[in-house]
Amino acid sequence: MGEVDPAFIQAPEHRPKLSTIEAQGIPLIDLSILNSHESSNLSLIQLLKAGAEGRQRVNLVEEIGEACKNWGFFQVINHGVPLETREKIESAARKFFAQSADEKRKIRRRDEMNPQGYNDIELTKNVRDWKEVFDLAVNNPTVIPASHEPDDKEVRELVNRWPAYPPELRESFEEYATEMERLSHKLLGLISLSLGLPENRLSGFFNDHISFIRLNHYPPCPIPHLALGVGRHKDGGALTVLAQDDVGGLEVKRKTDGEWVRVKPTPDAYIVNVGDIVQVWSNEQYESVEHRVMVNSERERFSIPFFFNPNHRVMVEALEELTTDQNPAKYRAYNWGKFFATRKRETSPPTSSKHFVLIHGSCHGEWSRYKLVPLLRSSSGINPEQVDDVSSVSD
Numbered sequence: 065m066g067e068v069d070p071a072f073i074q075a076p077e078h079r080p081k082l083s084t085i086e087a088q089g090i091p092l093i094d095l096s097i098l099n100s101h102e103s104s105n106l107s108l109i110q111l112l113k114a115g116a117e118g119r120q121r122v123n124l125v126e127e128i129g130e131a132c133k134n135w136g137f138f139q140v141i142n143h144g145v146p147l148e149t150r151e152k153i154e155s156a157a158r159k160f161f162a163q164s165a166d167e168k169r170k171i172r173r174r175d176e177m178n179p180q181g182y183n184d185i186e187l188t189k190n191v192r193d194w195k196e197v198f199d200l201a202v203n204n205p206t207v208i209p210a211s212h213e214p215d216d217k218e219v220r221e222l223v224n225r226w227p228a229y230p231p232e233l234r235e236s237f238e239e240y241a242t243e244m245e246r247l248s249h250k251l252l253g254l255i256s257l258s259l260g261l262p263e264n265r266l267s268g269f270f271n272d273h274i275s276f277i278r279l280n281h282y283p284p285c286p287i288p289h290l291a292l293g294v295g296r297h298k299d300g301g302a303l304t305v306l307a308q309d310d311v312g313g314l315e316v317k318r319k320t321d322g323e324w325v326r327v328k329p330t331p332d333a334y335i336v337n338v339g340d341i342v343q344v345w346s347n348e349q350y351e352s353v354e355h356r357v358m359v360n361s362e363r364e365r366f367s368i369p370f371f372f373n374p375n376h377r378v379m380v381e382a383l384e385e386l387t388t389d390q391n392p393a394k395y396r397a398y399n400w401g402k403f404f405a406t407r408k409r410e411t412s413p414p415t416s417s418k419h420f421v422l423i424h425g426s427c428h429g430e431w432s433r434y435k436l437v438p439l440l441r442s443s444s445g446i447n448p449e450q451v452d453d454v455s456s457v458s459d
């Protein structure tokens with residue numbers, strides 16, 4: 065391992081176990097009942113009155129609710145996304161990553177605030193990930209805040225940068241993104257219903273959304289016992305819908321006992337997990353769960369997460385229907401766009417001292433941190449004591 069950059073080495077307590085438990089328990093949910101059904105605005109009670117199909121839908125909603133509560137992760141099959149659409153983007157991703165490093169770097173991410181482009185130097189919790197990525201926004205252009213600074217009201221437009229090769233990448237991406245958006249809205253509707261809310265309660269937050277698709281490539285790694293493809297993290301958005309290939313490597317921290325368990329690849333399934341935003345909206349009925357990616361010394365691995373993110377202006381806070389005097393909001397409201405802009409800075413290595421920032425008067429000697437601020441534990445802002453267990457750092 066002499067020539068491996070020590071920046072990849074995980075601290076001993078975060079190193080993967082090469083013999084892992086396979087997570088049979090992660091729910092596998094069949095969405096076929098939805099394929100005939102267009103989104104409505106029915107409540108659960110109205111669905112129950114809607115006959116046999118309505119009752120099947122109620123069962124599905126309950127399954128989704130249990131999965132979100134107990135795991136924060138589930139897989140879906142019969143989701144309505146054509147296999148061909150997935151195969152096309154997977155094949156384009158393979159061709160893109162098979163190019164030389166010089167070719168890929170021509171379309172490298174330009175600055176740490178602009179997530180679009182190729183990147184082979186990503187950090188999760190300050191340790192380098194054994195992977196290379198290519199990021200594209202679903203809406204082209206996408207409007208995000210111009211900076212992470214809370215008082216800066218400027219916005220800026222991100223325009224996708226398409227690689228010259230393979231030429232079919234653009235069309236296959238756009239087709240896949242449309243399907244992912246459709247599936248995510250269906251899942252969002254089911255999640256709303258499972259929280260006892262109307263099916264379309266959350267959809268308004270996603271007008272001009274800032275969702276992204278990432279093409280991930282994890283090359284074979286000579287030190288799979290010391291490094292990770294993606295270090296432990298939670299996803300900061302609302303939902304993630306992930307296509308993984310048949311190699312496997314995604315591990316989820318099981319809520320019941322904190323063990324890392326492997327998500328078994330299932331052909332043509334999508335892995336869905338709730339992110340920090342759903343945790344806050346649901347006032348912790350559902351939690352965003354930690355996950356990470358193991359690499360191996362023999363086979364490269366590809367995956368494609370779709371990060372379903374609301375509009376950048378959305379203030380994220382517990383839904384009022386889910387709070388009471390006895391169960392008040394657990395987190396301080398925060399602006400999603402600023403949270404996003406801050407997180408994008410955290411996953412890039414600092415290039416100059418401007419990355420060393422002060423948070424509430426306390427210098428951490430690293431780049432900025434931003435996390436969900438529990439209202440009960442801290443009313444005055446980010447508590448430096450808690451900064452190291454940053455809620456989420458990767459995407």
Ligand SMILES: O=C(O)CCC(=O)C(=O)O
Nearest residue numbers: 280314357367369458459
């Ligand atoms: O590649 C995977 O299986 C998961 C990647 C992931 O968790 C992420 O990019 O946030």
Ligand SMILES: [Fe+2]
Nearest residue numbers: 298299458459
């Ligand atoms: Fe993730």
